[in-house]
Amino acid sequence: MPSLKSLRVRINSVKSTQKITKAMKMVAASKLRRAQEAAEQARPYSARMERMLASLASGLAGADDAPRLMVGTGRDETHLLIVATGERGLCGGFNSSIARAARRKAQELLGQGKTVKILAVGRKGRDNLKRDLSRLIIGDFDFSKVKRISFVEAAEIAERVQAMFAAGEFDVATIFYNRFVSVISQVVTEQQLIPAKLPELSEQPDLGGAIYEFEPDETEILEKLLPRNLAVQVYRALLENSASEQGARMSAMDNATRNAGEMINKLTLVYNRTRQAAITKELIEIISGAEAL
C-alpha cells in the first residue's frame, strides 16, 4: 500500500501534466485555425494554376517537345521520395504514419531493384527514417526555426528538387504528406510531382467559342509554369501537413487530458480509501487499547 504522501505527490503531478496537455490542446486548436485559413487562402492560386495548366496541356498532349518536367526522363529507375513531416512530436501518430508509408514505399521500390533517394522535410521524419534508411537520405530541410510555413520554404524545396532533376539525379519524384480531412482524421497521401500529373480539365471554361492565344508559345509558357506548379504543389502539401499536424496534436492532447482526468479519479479513490483505512486502524488501536485497561 503506497503511503498517503506519495499518493498526494502523484495526484499533484498528474494534475500539472493535465494542465500542460490542456494548454497544448488550446494552442493546437488556435494554430489549426490559422493553418486552415492559410490553406484556404492558398486555394485560388493553385486552382487557377491548375486551370491554366489544364488548358495548356490539352493543346500539347503528345507533342515531342513537351517539357521534361511533364513527360519525365522516360525512365523509372531512380525514385526520389520527399517525406514531409512535422518538426515536433506529441501529435499522436502524425509523424510516424508518414514515415511508415514512406518506408513501405521505399522498401517496395528497393525490392523491385530500383534506386531510392529520400529528401526529408521536417526533423521528425528524418530522425525516424534515419534508423534504418539513413544511407538513402540525401538531404533534409529543417524548418524548426520557421514559425509559419510560407511560400518561401516551398520554393526552396522546389528549387532543390528541380536542380536535382536537371542534373539527372532521379527520374520520378513523389511527395508524402498528411492530407487534412478533419481534426480526428488525417490521411497519408503520396503524390507524384515529377513527371507532373496534369489535371484533367473538369469543365471547359466558357470562352464563347474562341480559343486561347498563347504568348509566347505553349511550350515556353509551360516551361515557366511547370516549375512554379511544382512549388505550388509542394506548398499545398506543406499547408495540408501543418493543418494535419495541429489537428493530430489537438486530438492527441485531448485524449491525454481525458486520460489524466481518469488517472486523477482513480488515484483520488485510492487516496481516500487509504486515508479511511488509516483512520480505521487508528480507531481500532485506541479502542483495543482502552479495552485492555
Next chain:
Amino acid sequence: MADKVTFELVSPERLLLSVQAEMVVVPGEEGDFAVLAGHQPLISTLRPGSIDVYTEGDKISSRIFVAGGFAEVSLDRLTVLAEEARRFEEIDRAKLPAQIEAAKAGVDEAGSDELKLAAAEEKLAYLQHIAETTTVS
C-alpha cells in the same frame, strides 16, 4: 457605360486583389497589352513590370508592381498569378538602392548556375523597374 473586366491578382499565399476595372494594362513577355471586356482569350507570361488598373475613365486607379508571373484572359476576366507583387503605395523608396545592390550581388554570385542566374536577374530587373517608375512620378 461599357462592360467591365474582372481583374484578380493572386499570390500563392492569398488573393491579393479582386476588382472590376474598365481596362487593365499588363506587362506581357512580348510587350504590354491592355485588357478590356471581351478580350480574346489569352495566356501569357509576364516580365517584371507594373500592372495599371483603370477602374473608371483614363486615370490609373492603382498600380501594382509584379516580378513576373502569368496572366490568363478569358472573356470578361483577367487573372494574374504573381509570386511577388507590391502596390505602388507600399514601396519604400529609401530602401530601394540597398535592395538593388543586394540583387546585383545576387546576380554576380549566381555565376554559371543557370536557374539561379535567371531568378536573380529577374529580381534585379523588377527592382530597377520600380526604381525608375517611382522616381519619375
